[in-house]
Amino acid sequence: MESDYVTTPFGRRPMSLAMLLKQRRGEAIAAGTTRNKWKLFRSVCEARAGLDVTDRALTVLDALLTFYPEDELSSEKPLVVFPSNAQLSLRARGMAAATLRRHLAALVGAGLISRKDSPNGKRYVRRSREGGIDEAYGFSLAPLLARAGDIETMAARIAADRQMLRGLKERLTICRRDIAKLISAAVEEAVPGDWERVSSMFQAILERIPRVANLENLPPILDELETTRENIVKLLELHEKMQMPSASESQIERHIQNSNPESILEFERGLGTGQAATTERLTEQNDWPGIKLDDDGRGAQENGLEGPRFVKSARAGELKSFPLGVVLQACPDIADYGPDGSVRSWRDLMTAAVVVRSMLGVSPSAYEDACSVMGSENSAAVIACILQRGGCIHSAGGYLRDLTRRAERGEFALGPMLMALLRAKGPPVAKLS
Incomplete structure (x- = not known):
């Protein structure tokens, strides 16, 4: 269990109300909460954009999780890891000390970890006579476990949005191909209609496709393209109805x-x-x-x-x-x-x-x-x-x-x-x- 008292940062780092609130939120873990640390880490990676952390910061979080001896994070057990800067740098793919400190601060600011500084600012553990951990100073993973539910929900939403965006892009690609080929077929077979104007409108819509598509700017453009395709199909069907009915030669x-x-x-x-x-x-x-x-x-x-x-x-x-x-x-x-x-x-x-x-x-x-x-x-x-x-x-x-x-x-x-x-x-x- 984490201690109930508030820990302030060592040295010149100031204390703020935001740090106090995040620390208290990290301590508010429901009894019996457990998560597999690597599954939870994958959810953090999935929700990275919503958590406002960089991939390098996640590399540091990955390294911190390797110092936790068990695969399960539990509210019933100590959640403080206390690696030295040298060992943490090695497990963070040789990250420089200054870069390491910057990304640790980013993880603290994102509310994924919290600091538990010792009186002298060093990271260490004091063990009991039985060999168990009596007191540990370092980085607490309690905020990560406390936010596990929110992180998993955010990750699921982002994954669903990404899947939806992929589907929209696929529909847009197919729609672009359909319109281009239908216009080409109409021109080649001399179907009556102002196909030059239709082609110009089609190109104008394509020019409005953003370089970075998202769920806000892509659907209106896709709706215009699908409407254009539907209108072209109606024109071609009308032309076909006006012509003599045809039979499929491949079936005769x-x-x-x-x-x-x-x-x-x-x-x-x-x-x-x-x-x-x-x-x-x-x-x-x-x-x-x-x-x-x-x-x-x-x-x-x-x-x-x-x-x-x-x-x-x-x-x-x-x-x-x-x-x-x-x-x-x-x-x-x-x-x-x-x-x-x-x-x-x-x-x-x-x-x-x-x-x-x-x-x-x-x-x-x-x-x-x-x-x-x-x-x-x-x-x-x-x-x-x-x-x-x-x-x-x-x-x-x-x-x-x-x-x-x-x-x-x-x-x-x-x-x-x-x-x-x-x-x-x-x-x-x-x-x-």
Whole structure:
């Protein structure tokens, strides 16, 4: 047990009320309090910032603890250690005497140890006849044990704050990466939007990240970055919804079929206002006059072959659409690739067209060009027609590109193609208008 009386410092060191209060606080240890000295020291190291001590001061405290003979600090036993300056310096990694005195004073000022000076200022112990310690003069570890609960609580809080700060930094790093890659993807794929302004705002937020981040200055910046990422994702999702629904090509096995190397590709004459006679003539002539295309989509004229003469029709933006029922009647095979194996709406047809496009080996760029020229519905109908006549088409991708170029020049209409498929299925059908 520590003595109840107050000890004043030896020599010229003055006494103060703060020293008196810290000394009394160090003596106020609850009965039965014990701590493992090394676990308590680790808590002190964890709480170093809150205790306002340096790492060198903790080196001195570590050395002092080595002079306490037992691993357990107990309120029922003497807590004074009395090493000489020479021995204390050795265990403090050879610290100089002046530096040692400065850090001892810092530990006393932080309330982790207290001095118990002898009459002559020396550190020593007076033992009883039985060999036990009767009186000891040196440095008391009682304040450290008295503050054990507070120190452990402070250490736990600092560890939790550090873990939270690490989590915030990880979230910020991921958010920065996500925003940068999303903006890059939007620019590369020409998604509509003022991406230059978004990028400038993103850089402005990054410039405000402090060099020394903490739990006070980091959360507001992270909130701004997460809001920016959410807005970008919404813009991209909106763009995706406005485009034709797509299917994951990685989940669709490529369709394998035997193709006839001598197969022919067919073109259609334009179907426009006042061209009903032309349509009738085409349907009577099987509507798909044979012209073979190369894989790159070049037509017969480019290969030196003589092809049919085309009739100019409406421009690309005026390409005529037909009812969904007519398309499904002419191209029933497309229904197998719709959601749940059926096509009930234009959206289902467009979804099925994406699946078939991948299966036929038509590149995404070729299909996107067709959608921009013919429209999403007409492009899906063309894919359905190509699927229906797949055995006669050598290169679906080249065929679609050629139809897109002809539609852009106003030389292609969907009617003759559908009419030919309807006539091939059975009895004569009514003329498409």
